[in-house]
Amino acid sequence: MDTRIRHRRVKVGTVDTFYREAGPANAPVVLLPHGYPCSSYEFRNLMPCLADQWRLIAPDYPGAGYSDTPDAFDYSFDGYAGFLDDFVRTLGLERFVLYLHDFGSPIGARLAITAPERVVALIIQNGDIPYEDALGPKYADIEKTWTLRAAEMRAQLAKAIGEETFREEFLNALGPELQDRIPPDLWKLHWSLMTPKRREIAIDLIAGLKENRAWFPQHRNYLRQQQPPTLIVWGPHDHYMPEKSARAYLRDLPDAELHLLDGGHWLLETHLDEVVPLMRRFLERVAR
Numbered sequence: 504m505d506t507r508i509r510h511r512r513v514k515v516g517t518v519d520t521f522y523r524e525a526g527p528a529n530a531p532v533v534l535l536p537h538g539y540p541c542s543s544y545e546f547r548n549l550m551p552c553l554a555d556q557w558r559l560i561a562p563d564y565p566g567a568g569y570s571d572t573p574d575a576f577d578y579s580f581d582g583y584a585g586f587l588d589d590f591v592r593t594l595g596l597e598r599f600v601l602y603l604h605d606f607g608s609p610i611g612a613r614l615a616i617t618a619p620e621r622v623v624a625l626i627i628q629n630g631d632i633p634y635e636d637a638l639g640p641k642y643a644d645i646e647k648t649w650t651l652r653a654a655e656m657r658a659q660l661a662k663a664i665g666e667e668t669f670r671e672e673f674l675n676a677l678g679p680e681l682q683d684r685i686p687p688d689l690w691k692l693h694w695s696l697m698t699p700k701r702r703e704i705a706i707d708l709i710a711g712l713k714e715n716r717a718w719f720p721q722h723r724n725y726l727r728q729q730q731p732p733t734l735i736v737w738g739p740h741d742h743y744m745p746e747k748s749a750r751a752y753l754r755d756l757p758d759a760e761l762h763l764l765d766g767g768h769w770l771l772e773t774h775l776d777e778v779v780p781l782m783r784r785f786l787e788r789v790a791r
Contacts, residue, residue, distance in 0.1 A: 506554035508547065515562075515589050518576065521569035522562040522590075523547070525554035531623070531790040532596050535561035536587060536614075538605020539708065540669050540693050542568025545604075549771050552779045557600075557786060562590050564610075566704040568696065578704045579711050580606075580718075584613030591621070598623050600790050603630040605768070606708065609715055609722070616725045624732040624789040626782060627752060627759075629744045629768045633722035637751035641742035649713045660706050666694040675768045676740045684773040726755040733759040734785040736778055738766035760785065 508525045523543045533553065535546045543561035550559040563570040564583050576582060587610060591599070600623050603611045608630025615622045632638065648656045662668075669690035674682050697705075733756050739746035752759055762781055766774040 504555045506551040508550050508554075513590075513593060515586060515593050518565045518573055518586065519571040520562055520565070520590065522560060523550060524558070524560050525550040526556070526558035527554075528558065530556060530558040531786070532599035533557050533559045533602060533626075533786070533790070534591065534596065534599040534611075535559060535602045536604075536607035536611045537561065537563070537567070538607050540664075540672055540705065541605070541689065542693065542696075544568065544689075544692065545769070545771060548775050549779070549782075552775070553782065553786070557790065560594065560596070560599075562587070566701050572698065572700050572704070574700075578707050580609050580613065580708070580715050583610045584617070587611070587614045588617055597621060600624045600626060600786065603627045605629065606631060608632070609718070612722045612725065613718075615729075615731070616721060619725065619729050619731075622729075622731055624734070624785070626734045626736070626785065627749075628736050628770055628778070629738055629741055629748075632744060632748045632751055633719040633726075634748070634751035634754070635716065635719065637747045639741060639743045639745045639748060645709065645712060648710075656710060657706050660709050661702070663709070664697075664702055664705050666690060669694050673769060673772075676742045676745075677767045677773070678740070681740070681766060681773050685769060686772065689769075689772070723755050726752070730756065730758070732785075732789045734781065735759050735761045736770065736781050737761070737763050738768060738770045738774065739763055740765075740767035744768065 508523050513520050537543050537545050542563045546561040565576050566572045598621050601611050648659045673685050673689045737749035764774045764777050770778055
């Protein structure tokens with residue numbers, strides 16, 4: 504069985520889109536939307552581990568990774584969800600397990616709401632949660648900017664976009680015993696792909712967290728009404744999404760399978776050997 508990753512490009516509308524794919528073409532699909540400040544690169548280690556039985560697909564969003572950065576595109580959570588919908592339609596993906604991590608969570612959840620019958624199950628790993636009272640302390644720093652005028656808010660957020668802050672995003676709340684498992688490639692690579700246009704996109708997306716807050720009830724309602732089979736695998740050492748963030752999902756998904764690992768926001772870098780068997784058992788149950 505060939506479990507190697509294939510690196511491909513496809514036109515999604517007018518957007519030249521890069522994506523990674525592994526596994527048999529006729530196998531059940533696992534869709535992997537990436538987080539910030541990252542790209543499909545975050546799934547490079549996971550994909551070969553599961554490609555013996557599943558087809559794993561990870562696109563780069565417009566303005567991220569190796570995809571194009573078109574001028575005429577809606578760089579918002581809604582815009583990215585629309586792109587993801589176009590992407591799965593372009594590839595002819597009718598049903599899939601959806602992995603929700605970081606900003607990929609509100610983007611992927613919007614995709615699920617659009618057509619819930621396509622979503623076989625959810626795997627949630629330190630995703631941006633739809634529970635205001637369970638956010639980590641780092642979110643308070645972002646919320647402080649919401650009281651500023653638009654230009655002042657953008658200027659403040661712009662300070663958080665740099666190579667050193669990218670490094671801090673990837674190291675997050677990890678102790679020194681785990682920090683050496685995070686490769687510097689993550690912040691070096693993604694900072695090298697930053698352009699003035701992409702910097703503005705990042706500011707727009709972070710600023711959009713304010714409007715995204717009003718969307719939380721729709722996200723919760725989807726979980727409560729649809730009750731998708733769900734695996735929650737979480738690293739509690741996360742300034743944005745600590746342990747209480749993971750447990751908050753159980754309010755609407757009481758039957759979800761929850762695992763707390765001794766890691767942080769980027770578990771696929773630090774605890775891949777623990778994540779893979781949990782995912783494999785779950786996928787064998789829901790997506791064979």
